[in-house]
Amino acid sequence: AQKITQTQPGMFVQEKEAVTLDCTYDTSDPSYGLFWYKQPSSGEMIFLIYQGSYDQQNATEGRYSLNFQKARKSANLVISASQLGDSAMYFCAMRDIKAAGNKLTFGGGTRVLVKP
């Protein structure tokens, strides 16, 4: 069974600084995908970034980058130049590519609060 662990329940970060959100995963399947979603207080899950298990390069999307360390089974999200609008819950999720439907397994989330 797949498992996602986010060990940081909450973090404060100063505006304009970078923050790293930890995510470790456990799977026995060599083919999988890793996602990060942002959930503001409004409730909607917003897709941020994706990393495939066979991707050679770490994924980047604007201010978001994913530090993928396959041997350590970690997929940490780095948010650079934090903005007040980055205050939200952040969820790491994994998709088993071989599983029917590619359902997502989520971690427990990390709450980020950006201070001005």
Added chain:
Amino acid sequence: DTGVSQDPRHKITKRGQNVTFRCDPISEHNRLYWYRQTLGQGPEFLTYFQNEAQLEKSRLLSDRFSAERPKGSFSTLEIQRTEQGDSAMYLCASSLLSAPSNEQFFGPGTRLTVL
């Protein structure tokens, strides 16, 4: 706006009542998912459809829960004889089977409160 929409956004009901939620996915997306999220937790998978076929159901989906996607477009999730433990955010997501990363796009959710 062509994102995923859900209706209603909030629902308050009394224990024992039936409730039904609706999800309208992104129009060309052939996969549709339902997740449940309780306070302070990540979403948990409930069920998914590929077109109109319901292909997988989680063991979280008790007999009181039923989901349909009659024409492969919108979907409904019904909870019969609601219990206080059903109080949660119900999230719908859709994806395109042929997309490389098959990322799921989520709706705003329906927050259910059972009194």
